[in-house]
Amino acid sequence: MSDDRCKMTEELRPLTSVFDNRALNRSIAIASQSPNLRLWRALMIIDCHGHYTTEPKDLHRFRKEQTAAATSGGKTAMPSRASLKMSDDEIRESIEQNQLKLQRERGTDLTIFSPRASGMGHHIGDESVSLEWSQICNDLIARVVSLFPQNFVGVCQLPQSPGVPPKNATAELERCVKMGFIGCNLNPDPSGGYFNAPPLTDKSWYPFYEKMVELDVPAMIHVSGCCNPAMHTTGSYYLNADTMAFMQLILSDLFKDFPTLKLIIPHGGGAVPFHWGRFRGIALNNGRPELDAIIKNNIFFDTCVYHQPGINLLAEVVPADNILFASEMVGAVKGVDPKSGHYFDDTKRYVDKSPRLDDTARRKIFEGNARRVFSRLKTKAAVTA
Numbered sequence: 001m002s003d004d005r006c007k008m009t010e011e012l013r014p015l016t017s018v019f020d021n022r023a024l025n026r027s028i029a030i031a032s033q034s035p036n037l038r039l040w041r042a043l044m045i046i047d048c049h050g051h052y053t054t055e056p057k058d059l060h061r062f063r064k065e066q067t068a069a070a071t072s073g074g075k076t077a078m079p080s081r082a083s084l085k086m087s088d089d090e091i092r093e094s095i096e097q098n099q100l101k102l103q104r105e106r107g108t109d110l111t112i113f114s115p116r117a118s119g120m121g122h123h124i125g126d127e128s129v130s131l132e133w134s135q136i137c138n139d140l141i142a143r144v145v146s147l148f149p150q151n152f153v154g155v156c157q158l159p160q161s162p163g164v165p166p167k168n169a170t171a172e173l174e175r176c177v178k179m180g181f182i183g184c185n186l187n188p189d190p191s192g193g194y195f196n197a198p199p200l201t202d203k204s205w206y207p208f209y210e211k212m213v214e215l216d217v218p219a220m221i222h223v224s225g226c227c228n229p230a231m232h233t234t235g236s237y238y239l240n241a242d243t244m245a246f247m248q249l250i251l252s253d254l255f256k257d258f259p260t261l262k263l264i265i266p267h268g269g270g271a272v273p274f275h276w277g278r279f280r281g282i283a284l285n286n287g288r289p290e291l292d293a294i295i296k297n298n299i300f301f302d303t304c305v306y307h308q309p310g311i312n313l314l315a316e317v318v319p320a321d322n323i324l325f326a327s328e329m330v331g332a333v334k335g336v337d338p339k340s341g342h343y344f345d346d347t348k349r350y351v352d353k354s355p356r357l358d359d360t361a362r363r364k365i366f367e368g369n370a371r372r373v374f375s376r377l378k379t380k381a382a383v384t385a
Helices: 056-072 087-094 100-108 127-147 164-178 205-217 232-248 274-285 291-295 308-316 347-351 357-375 375-379
Strands: 029-031 039-043 046-052 111-113 150-155 184-186 219-221 262-266 300-303
Touching: 029 150, 039 375, 046 100, 046 127, 046 219, 046 357, 056 127, 056 308, 087 100, 100 111, 111 127, 111 300, 127 164, 164 205, 184 291, 219 232, 291 300, 308 347, 308 375, 347 357, 357 375
Parallel strands: 046 111, 111 150, 184 219, 219 262, 262 300
Antiparallel strands: 029 039
């Protein structure tokens, strides 16, 4: 295994800041053409999947030094958190020229924002390294939200580490919720691509799920960077993990044990929508209910699918109640589609144009489902009438 493939090539910085949870009034007024929805209604476009991928440079410097120290066998000292230097102006510029600019251009209101997923790097170092890195990344998200409280709300990275019980991450989850975070990103494979952790349905996860339910926060199931040379991080590893997670969940009794647990499978669910019949057949052959019944209150998919036919399929196969709008910008696919002339990750355009969706379904996908899944949004973004 190449050390270079397992190293994070990005950067971040710590902070202790509190979110501004005042009601959010920004919204987009949309006129419905449906006969049963004649009135204008203010619709908030909530993007449930955004990562801070434009971090100030010193964050990457710190992580590079931390990674070198963690892999040196004790020969290199760990860098000091105090050495991190990132000004408010740097953070503002990194957001205003990227995520905020795209929000305005594409017509979205609020992004549920978390640290760079590929940079979580749970396979690097030990539990103490993961904890420090997670705290730094989460504090940085808190700082972004404090600077742009009308545009972003936080979701936290967890201090997971191979072989370490998931329950050890509960303290960081609690700390972040106290800062105003409304969810977490949960890594089903802390190994970085070798899939040697217990399945998400294993009882070792139960203490962490208990804390999620207690705090009333969902988790997005999201792996990090891949150090297995057989897989491309965003092209295959992410989608493999998404598909794997769904298969684990539908053959388990997890939601009988945790009926209010809410899990989001990103990237449109990986291979799930395209192979819905396969998964449905396997579930039924194993004495499980219909997939619609299994996922109803517990499993959700986002719209990080970067072409119109893909969104159409997602909308046709998965119930609208289980789809959340998301773009992942600025994320895995940043370029312009030469066939359409639009950015691949401008996913609002696909939802707007899908013939599989009516006004009622779009309202759920753009706003209603996010409020239902991320129930702590009620303290951040007031419903506008």
